[in-house]
Amino acid sequence: METKKNGTEAIPYKIYLDEQEMPTHYYNVRADMPIKPAPLLNPGTHQPMTAEELSGVFCTELVKQELDNETREIAIPEEIRNFYRMYRPSPLVRAYELERKLGTPAKIYYKFEGNNTSGSHKLNSAITQAYYAKNQGLKGLTTETGAGQWGTALSMACAYLGMDLKVYMVKGSYEQKPFRREVMRTYGATVTPSPSDTTEAGRRILAEHPGTTGSLGCAISEAVEYAVTHEGYRYVLGSVLNQVLLHQSVIGLEAKTAMEKYGIKPDIIIGCAGGGSNLGGLIAPFMGEKLRGEADYHFIAVEPASCPSLTRGVYAYDFCDTGMICPLAKMYTLGCDFIPSPNHAGGLRYHGMSPILSELYHEGLLEARSVEQTRVFDAAQYFARIEGTLPAPESSHAIRVAIDEALRCKETGEEKTILFGLTGTGYFDLVAYQQYNDGTMTDYIPTDEDLARSLSRLPKME
């Protein structure tokens, strides 16, 4: 099989942009949204968070980006573009072998973000957040990590810039994923299992629940406390926020440029959705065209059946964290004390969804589907054996639906062009693959009663 033709243009297996074709500006989809995402609210006053209030937690330039609903293009500083050049542009891959094995007339492309040591797209925002913090003269950053992709990405960014980093890692993950911890330590981060005795919040939880293996909510509380009680530190977050989706727009911008170079127009664009940073970044410039009435695309957000914020949650103001210390965000949520079952896609175990994506979904501009993890791993293994790359469990949600759509095309004979986001690799998820290989993996689906319970505790808004 020679490299195939689409129209007059030969399309290679992998399309790499030249460095001069890489984006020089982030694209801010909010500028094109007629209805803007709802603002973050102060949890005490229920009034929109001001720039001043946000500056206690985030650094100044990022607060500006968080609140900016108007500027369409925001320049990427030269230093960040140099960092990007070490691992970007990421390839846009034509899945010829997968198409052939499926026997589908569909054309399948994926944007692969796993070719860097953090193993995912998280690095795109980590370097930007660290850069602005450094530029402001800050000494260090704090964050929490569960599955570990975000903590690893931020460790890499801080190592590069010579900044200090304190990572609070959910104790259960700290113990089960010692290798993730070691990668972060290799990049110079201090990794503390949470809850710990290094913060008030941690000590309180340890006293109340001796022997607990922790939670993301608790780790966030500790990381925020460390930042606000130490001079020269700020807290950073790897998803959900507007600023993070802004930085992740590089994924979509590169994908769009690469496709246009070869005259390809996707019909369906698919991404997994936890907090929404990858999906939001991948679809951003395409959604912009749709919002401006210049083109139409079918967007699909894929979430785990075990944590179905879009498909079974409500659109309401809720806390971003379990500890209820962060601002309120209007988003699709399962309730901030919803405890997701131990699904292996740790990056998708979040009770809420980015306010930008929530608003777009609310307006019917994207579809959402939820899938069970055994079906996700069926797709993951199938994909790995055919296309080579071992996908992360999170990314495999998108693979699952891309295969479903390609098989539908096989039935109907439609030659649709499918683009999905392959956000990362599964090197640190082999406990999950082992369960799958052993046939001991199970599915978890919350009952209606579970959801009613956690949703009954949403904050009361007047």
Next chain:
Amino acid sequence: METKKNGTEAIPYKIYLDEQEMPTHYYNVRADMPIKPAPLLNPGTHQPMTAEELSGVFCTELVKQELDNETREIAIPEEIRNFYRMYRPSPLVRAYELERKLGTPAKIYYKFEGNNTSGSHKLNSAITQAYYAKNQGLKGLTTETGAGQWGTALSMACAYLGMDLKVYMVKGSYEQKPFRREVMRTYGATVTPSPSDTTEAGRRILAEHPGTTGSLGCAISEAVEYAVTHEGYRYVLGSVLNQVLLHQSVIGLEAKTAMEKYGIKPDIIIGCAGGGSNLGGLIAPFMGEKLRGEADYHFIAVEPASCPSLTRGVYAYDFCDTGMICPLAKMYTLGCDFIPSPNHAGGLRYHGMSPILSELYHEGLLEARSVEQTRVFDAAQYFARIEGTLPAPESSHAIRVAIDEALRCKETGEEKTILFGLTGTGYFDLVAYQQYNDGTMTDYIPTDEDLARSLSRLPKME
């Protein structure tokens, strides 16, 4: 810092060839060697192994390649080139950030082979060996694996081609590296801890040494036994052999084409050397030029101080395996029952060296250096923090010497161009990084007595 200039050409951070620039033929350096590597000998008769004898173990086309000292260019079948297109061309990276941090006038490039799920260059030969076996109508392959890169690569190749694969994995590694095992299982391979009760050899060793954690020598014996006692199976090997260096020439061919595109000529070419497949592949086309008198390069093979076959071994006929069932090869060796200390670069713990590289080294055409593993990990961590990528311990040997040479240029002011091979990533080597991070890593250097002992048992040749 903008993308820099070298002469008139702007050199990007990463040079990717277009697919049509990828090699269509392997380059066989033996064709340009005035003195050919010594032939493999039958261990019983001490006569050169005939094609017929070799065909019991290897498939026909590979036997032909193994014995062919004359054909300069050997076509890469279209099917293999399609597989290559899923993860090649690999990038040639300009280490701008490393140069800047070192403050060296040297220009540093590395050819990065870690961007595939097997995590190393091993996949380049795995697919070729599996392809010819499949073409010959064989049902499956057997092999051994220690560190696991080779086993993983072969699993990926066999999954792609729909072939069966039995991997005998050294029991110690099987237990210490459960994730490596799971990757192979995900790709459909059967992974058996060796020694096992599935072979005569395994049962004998288990009876003699109950509770042993096995050795590479034992795993080879089991894999070979399975292949020769099962219809439709052959044994394959991931390094040392002429055929493997031939397949790995794609590394050097791509690197050379990429450099020529930008008018770059390396002065020094550096690679780590265990069995020699990566180094042999990287230097092949450059060595060809040197052998033909068309250009000169300084080649450096880097080996661990704990397993210094080139720097402290002898050039003699020896067994390729500890079990003494394989043919004899003339090579630099420490003696086939030399037991390398538990250095973390598992891929470099081999008592011998490829006959091709051994002959070239014997003729003074390349330099060899040995380095201690703590100095190697100093370089690994330094590199990771600056260039992003977490390197494999094996590859970090080359990084160490590249940095040493760049620092020498800083002293002398010479603007040398350095090319090294970054063969793989360290995702499965985090136990080693943990030791390094904890400050508990030690160095192992065999004593002269150790070496005299293992070298005293070389086979007697008349």
